[in-house]
Amino acid sequence: MSSKNDSEVPGKPKRGVSRRGFIRGAGIGGGVLGAGILDKKALAAPAAEGRFVGPGAVPITLKINGKPQTLNLEPRVTLxxxxxxxxxxxxxxxxxxxxxxxxxxxxxxxxxxxxCTVLAIDAQGKDIQTIEGISSGKPHPVSEAFVDKDGQQCGYCTPGFVMAAKAFLDHNPNPTYEEVKEGLCGNLCRCGTYVGVRQAVLEAAKEMKGGNHA
Ligand code: FES
Ligand code: FES
Structure with missing residues:
Protein backbone atom coordinates (compact mmCIF):
# COMPACT_ATOMS: atom_id res chain seq x y z
CA MET A 1 0.00 0.00 0.00
CA SER A 2 1.42 3.36 -0.97
CA SER A 3 1.66 6.10 1.64
CA LYS A 4 1.62 8.76 -1.08
CA ASN A 5 -1.58 10.59 -1.85
CA ASP A 6 -2.63 11.17 -5.47
CA SER A 7 -1.00 14.56 -5.75
CA GLU A 8 2.39 13.03 -4.94
CA VAL A 9 2.32 10.27 -7.56
CA PRO A 10 4.61 11.23 -10.46
CA GLY A 11 2.71 11.84 -13.69
CA LYS A 12 -0.69 11.83 -11.99
CA PRO A 13 -2.55 15.14 -12.21
CA LYS A 14 -3.11 16.92 -8.90
CA ARG A 15 -6.59 16.93 -7.53
CA GLY A 16 -8.65 20.11 -7.56
CA VAL A 17 -7.72 23.37 -9.20
CA SER A 18 -4.44 25.15 -8.61
CA ARG A 19 -4.40 28.87 -7.89
CA ARG A 20 -2.83 29.51 -11.29
CA GLY A 21 -5.30 27.20 -12.98
CA PHE A 22 -8.14 29.03 -11.28
CA ILE A 23 -6.92 32.40 -12.48
CA ARG A 24 -6.27 31.12 -15.99
CA GLY A 25 -9.70 29.57 -16.13
CA ALA A 26 -11.48 32.54 -14.62
CA GLY A 27 -9.71 35.12 -16.79
CA ILE A 28 -10.81 38.75 -16.64
CA GLY A 29 -14.48 37.90 -17.10
CA GLY A 30 -14.25 35.58 -14.13
CA GLY A 31 -13.00 38.38 -11.94
CA VAL A 32 -15.89 40.69 -12.66
CA LEU A 33 -17.75 41.23 -9.44
CA GLY A 34 -20.91 39.22 -9.11
CA ALA A 35 -20.13 37.24 -12.26
CA GLY A 36 -20.28 33.83 -10.61
CA ILE A 37 -16.56 33.16 -10.57
CA LEU A 38 -16.92 29.75 -9.01
CA ASP A 39 -19.00 28.49 -11.90
CA LYS A 40 -17.50 25.19 -13.12
CA LYS A 41 -17.62 26.31 -16.74
CA ALA A 42 -15.43 29.30 -15.92
CA LEU A 43 -12.91 27.07 -14.15
CA ALA A 44 -12.72 24.77 -17.15
CA ALA A 45 -12.24 27.54 -19.71
CA PRO A 46 -9.11 27.07 -21.88
CA ALA A 47 -6.09 29.34 -21.57
CA ALA A 48 -6.47 32.51 -23.60
CA GLU A 49 -5.42 32.14 -27.24
CA GLY A 50 -3.61 28.84 -26.58
CA ARG A 51 -0.23 30.60 -26.69
CA PHE A 52 2.24 29.64 -23.98
CA VAL A 53 4.92 31.95 -22.67
CA GLY A 54 7.22 31.87 -19.67
CA PRO A 55 7.85 30.67 -17.06
CA GLY A 56 10.55 33.37 -17.12
CA ALA A 57 9.79 37.07 -17.28
CA VAL A 58 8.38 38.44 -20.53
CA PRO A 59 7.75 42.02 -21.60
CA ILE A 60 4.16 43.14 -21.29
CA THR A 61 2.44 46.49 -21.74
CA LEU A 62 -0.50 47.57 -19.63
CA LYS A 63 -2.62 50.66 -20.13
CA ILE A 64 -3.09 52.01 -16.65
CA ASN A 65 -4.94 55.24 -15.94
CA GLY A 66 -4.61 56.18 -19.59
CA LYS A 67 -0.84 55.64 -19.83
CA PRO A 68 1.03 52.67 -21.30
CA GLN A 69 3.36 50.96 -18.83
CA THR A 70 5.89 48.39 -20.02
CA LEU A 71 6.95 45.77 -17.51
CA ASN A 72 9.00 42.61 -17.44
CA LEU A 73 6.95 40.02 -15.60
CA GLU A 74 6.59 36.29 -15.21
CA PRO A 75 3.28 35.25 -16.78
CA ARG A 76 2.06 33.96 -13.40
CA VAL A 77 2.03 37.46 -11.86
CA THR A 78 -1.41 38.83 -11.08
CA LEU A 79 -2.50 42.30 -12.05
CA CYS A 116 -6.14 39.42 -7.69
CA THR A 117 -7.98 37.14 -10.13
CA VAL A 118 -6.49 38.54 -13.32
CA LEU A 119 -3.06 37.72 -14.69
CA ALA A 120 -1.27 40.90 -15.67
CA ILE A 121 -0.40 39.36 -19.02
CA ASP A 122 -4.10 38.85 -19.74
CA ALA A 123 -4.88 42.49 -18.93
CA GLN A 124 -2.92 43.75 -21.93
CA GLY A 125 -4.98 45.76 -24.38
CA LYS A 126 -7.55 46.69 -21.70
CA ASP A 127 -8.26 50.03 -20.09
CA ILE A 128 -7.26 49.65 -16.46
CA GLN A 129 -8.29 52.28 -13.96
CA THR A 130 -6.99 52.32 -10.40
CA ILE A 131 -7.90 54.43 -7.39
CA GLU A 132 -4.83 56.56 -8.15
CA GLY A 133 -6.26 57.43 -11.56
CA ILE A 134 -9.71 58.68 -10.64
CA SER A 135 -8.67 61.83 -8.82
CA SER A 136 -7.16 64.35 -11.15
CA GLY A 137 -6.25 67.39 -9.06
CA LYS A 138 -9.11 66.99 -6.60
CA PRO A 139 -10.75 63.97 -4.99
CA HIS A 140 -13.37 62.12 -7.02
CA PRO A 141 -16.94 62.75 -5.76
CA VAL A 142 -17.14 59.13 -4.58
CA SER A 143 -14.00 59.58 -2.47
CA GLU A 144 -15.33 62.85 -1.06
CA ALA A 145 -18.65 61.25 -0.19
CA PHE A 146 -16.87 58.45 1.71
CA VAL A 147 -15.25 61.12 3.87
CA ASP A 148 -18.48 63.11 4.33
CA LYS A 149 -20.53 60.05 5.29
CA ASP A 150 -17.84 58.39 7.40
CA GLY A 151 -17.67 55.42 5.05
CA GLN A 152 -14.43 54.01 6.47
CA GLN A 153 -12.67 53.10 9.70
CA CYS A 154 -9.31 51.37 9.18
CA GLY A 155 -9.64 52.20 5.48
CA TYR A 156 -8.20 48.95 4.19
CA CYS A 157 -11.27 48.07 2.16
CA THR A 158 -11.95 51.66 1.11
CA PRO A 159 -10.08 51.94 -2.22
CA GLY A 160 -11.80 48.78 -3.42
CA PHE A 161 -15.18 50.08 -2.31
CA VAL A 162 -14.58 53.43 -4.01
CA MET A 163 -13.68 51.75 -7.30
CA ALA A 164 -16.63 49.35 -7.10
CA ALA A 165 -18.92 52.30 -6.29
CA LYS A 166 -17.57 54.36 -9.18
CA ALA A 167 -18.12 51.54 -11.68
CA PHE A 168 -21.57 50.93 -10.19
CA LEU A 169 -22.60 54.60 -10.46
CA ASP A 170 -21.24 54.89 -13.99
CA HIS A 171 -23.80 52.24 -14.97
CA ASN A 172 -26.54 53.14 -12.43
CA PRO A 173 -26.57 56.91 -11.94
CA ASN A 174 -29.85 56.96 -9.96
CA PRO A 175 -29.72 53.97 -7.63
CA THR A 176 -32.00 53.21 -4.71
CA TYR A 177 -30.57 52.20 -1.34
CA GLU A 178 -31.40 48.55 -2.10
CA GLU A 179 -29.66 48.74 -5.48
CA VAL A 180 -26.55 50.20 -3.83
CA LYS A 181 -26.61 47.41 -1.26
CA GLU A 182 -26.82 44.77 -3.96
CA GLY A 183 -24.44 46.54 -6.32
CA LEU A 184 -21.64 46.58 -3.75
CA CYS A 185 -22.22 43.10 -2.35
CA GLY A 186 -18.92 41.93 -3.84
CA ASN A 187 -16.95 44.04 -1.37
CA LEU A 188 -16.48 43.22 2.30
CA CYS A 189 -15.63 45.52 5.20
CA ARG A 190 -14.31 43.94 8.37
CA CYS A 191 -14.95 47.15 10.29
CA GLY A 192 -18.64 47.03 9.38
CA THR A 193 -18.94 50.45 7.72
CA TYR A 194 -21.67 49.34 5.34
CA VAL A 195 -24.25 51.92 6.38
CA GLY A 196 -21.82 54.81 5.86
CA VAL A 197 -20.61 53.31 2.57
CA ARG A 198 -24.13 53.03 1.18
CA GLN A 199 -25.00 56.56 2.23
CA ALA A 200 -21.79 57.77 0.62
CA VAL A 201 -22.69 56.11 -2.68
CA LEU A 202 -26.15 57.71 -2.64
CA GLU A 203 -24.60 61.11 -1.92
CA ALA A 204 -22.02 60.64 -4.68
CA ALA A 205 -24.83 59.76 -7.09
CA LYS A 206 -26.46 63.14 -6.42
CA GLU A 207 -23.14 64.93 -6.74
CA MET A 208 -22.18 63.22 -10.00
CA LYS A 209 -25.46 63.87 -11.80
CA GLY A 210 -24.72 65.66 -15.00
CA GLY A 211 -21.04 65.86 -14.08
CA ASN A 212 -18.16 64.73 -16.20
CA HIS A 213 -15.88 62.69 -13.99
CA ALA A 214 -12.91 60.49 -14.84
S1 FES B 1 -10.81 39.85 -3.75
FE1 FES B 1 -8.79 40.31 -4.32
S2 FES B 1 -7.73 40.57 -2.45
FE2 FES B 1 -9.73 39.93 -1.86
S1 FES C 1 -12.92 50.21 7.01
FE1 FES C 1 -11.74 48.61 7.92
S2 FES C 1 -12.09 46.92 6.59
FE2 FES C 1 -13.46 48.42 5.89
Missing part, protein backbone atom coordinates in the same frame (compact mmCIF):
# COMPACT_ATOMS: atom_id res chain seq x y z
CA UNK A 80 -2.75 43.13 -8.34
CA UNK A 81 0.88 42.18 -7.73
CA UNK A 82 2.02 44.02 -10.86
CA UNK A 83 0.27 47.18 -9.70
CA UNK A 84 1.52 47.00 -6.13
CA UNK A 85 5.01 45.52 -6.53
CA UNK A 86 6.13 46.81 -9.91
CA UNK A 87 4.31 50.09 -10.38
CA UNK A 88 3.98 51.19 -6.76
CA UNK A 89 0.25 51.70 -7.23
CA UNK A 90 -0.63 50.43 -3.78
CA UNK A 91 -4.21 51.69 -3.57
CA UNK A 92 -5.59 48.28 -4.54
CA UNK A 93 -5.10 46.10 -1.45
CA UNK A 94 -4.27 42.44 -1.12
CA UNK A 95 -6.46 40.91 1.59
CA UNK A 96 -7.89 37.51 0.64
CA UNK A 97 -5.99 37.19 -2.66
CA UNK A 98 -8.69 34.83 -3.91
CA UNK A 99 -11.73 36.72 -5.17
CA UNK A 100 -13.62 37.02 -1.93
CA UNK A 101 -13.26 40.48 -0.39
CA UNK A 102 -13.01 43.12 -3.13
CA UNK A 103 -10.14 45.04 -1.51
CA UNK A 104 -8.17 44.72 -4.77
CA UNK A 105 -10.95 46.11 -7.00
CA UNK A 106 -9.93 48.06 -10.09
CA UNK A 107 -11.97 49.00 -13.16
CA UNK A 108 -11.20 47.22 -16.41
CA UNK A 109 -13.01 48.36 -19.53
CA UNK A 110 -15.66 50.00 -17.37
CA UNK A 111 -16.34 47.03 -15.10
CA UNK A 112 -15.21 46.49 -11.53
CA UNK A 113 -12.85 43.55 -11.35
CA UNK A 114 -10.93 41.78 -8.61
CA UNK A 115 -7.35 42.42 -9.71
Missing amino acids: LDALRNQLELTGAKRVCDRATCGACTVIINGKSVYS
